[in-house]
Amino acid sequence: MSKNTISPYRYVRPDILSILTSDDLFTKAERQPTRYSYAEAILELGAKNPDIVVLDADVSKSIKTNLFAERFPERSFNFGIAEQNMMAAAAGMATTGLIPYASTYAVFASMRALDMVRNSIHYPRLNVKIAASHGGITPGPDGVTHQGQEDLSIMRAIAGSTIIAPADPTTTKLAVWAAAEYDGPVYLSFTRDPVPVLFDMDYPFEIGKAVTVRDGKDATIIANRDLVVQSLVAAELLAGQGLDVRVIDCHTLKPLDIEVVLQAAHETGAIVTAENNMYYGGLGSAVAEVLVENHPIPMKRIGVRDTFAESGPYLELLKKYGLSAEHIVKAVEEVIERKS
């Protein structure tokens, strides 16, 4: 970047450009699976607030909530491999004023225990935080049974749900803390695989407020969780072709920030959504619903098509299943083409 140009980026770490343009983004940059960032955040939260309790279902070593268990043994409850019991018990704890963070993998949080999550947590609007690791096809090698590729769509279908899928370690911590301040059920989605640290602590995290992290006028990419970094890489690749693309970190899937979506629609005239989740029912659908009713413009959804994935390294899976920066670049080119 030359000295005269103003950076299009906001709230990012100072070396963001070198991170995004390096060939070994996922091996060299400072990075962490966001499940670990959750574990760090909950540790700090536990020290401040005695009402915070952490519930586990025999994956505390994987999520690192075992650190919370070591530090606050009396406020840590391992239910064993019994996710349904854990979720309904979390509901019971919340009725007494505790703030339970029920931690497991996305497939089990959103599917194994879904009835409990709907009827015992969301219907009575109890103050339970559901901490779901292994979102999307981030748990690559474990394969389909452990890849939570539909949890965001499923959770969006529940009345009154709040769903947050933070992009990086920094915003994950901010999300975990914000969830504690919010009175009501919150579903938090984390990655199994590491993602680079993208943002600084001055990131203005507010539930329901999407953040424009890269300015641009030719098109907008609206992304969440681990596809935010892919979208930023895509934006840089597009910048190389002279295209000026906005990137919105839509960490809160629900409630969707309609204002920011419509502003981007008006100002840039084309939108691509990017999510490591089914391409229906999640972010793409949410944005499409808003656009169709208010301001239809060219749009394209990046997401897992109507298929199960397979075992494989995370980054290779992103490429095979159409979720990589290169796929986002193509989608942006296509919507810009359709604008004219």
Add this chain to the structure above:
Amino acid sequence: MEMVQAPMSIEELEKMAAVIRCDIIEMICTAAAGHPGGSLSSADIVTALYFRIMRIDPEDPGWPDRDRFILSKGHACPVWYAALAERGYFDKAHLATLRRLDSILQGHPTMNKTPGIDMTVGSLGHGLSAGLGMALSGKLRKKDYHVWVIIGDGESQEGSIWEAAMAASKWKLDNLTAILDYNHLQNDDSVDKVMPIDPLIDKWKAFGWHVIEIDGHNMKDIVDALEATRSFKGMPTMIVANTVKGKGVSFMENVCEWHGKAPCQEEADKALTELRR
């Protein structure tokens, strides 16, 4: 493909179990991910089933009258893949592709990709119910195949295990045998610390099952129990197999960390030396 002969003698089975343990170590080391502990603890039982007990035809994996096997604790699939490969269901070369893109050997067992896998599993607490369904179907159609399901002790914390337990005794499914890999460890810690499941034998009896307790690493015990259960009539059988997680590799035995950790090359070499002795 070279086919091994079954049924094997106790001595041959013991040798085959050692070969399968080596396959497990090599596979997980090459994949750099996977679950060695629970694969090794099930190795003797799985070997007995595939090389002596089960009525199966590796040339015809879909044979409708075959015995069915489900490794409900699907994370331990390296032991299943090794047994299938050694028995001739597919080429052993596939073992090196575990967990890779485009492999027939997924991180958790997938019936539509791997010849010989009778049921897709990986989310714990499903396999016994699936086995129950196969057993009910066998009764309905008057087939004499037997259904064998291995479950984990940690897995036994899932409520669905006990739902299946109730149902199998309601329908008197003597064509269904569950084998508990009782290795006392799960992912986070010992089963006792995480969520105790004892008194286990009393529980299964109370649920209406015929219960046998064996040493899960004594081949003769295993074979005797499995053979007896096929002819036992009137109720489903639970074989509680006392096992050691990581069995056969000294530094993995009874060590919780080896639940889901791959050995590096040096560790694998050490393990293989021990197993080949």
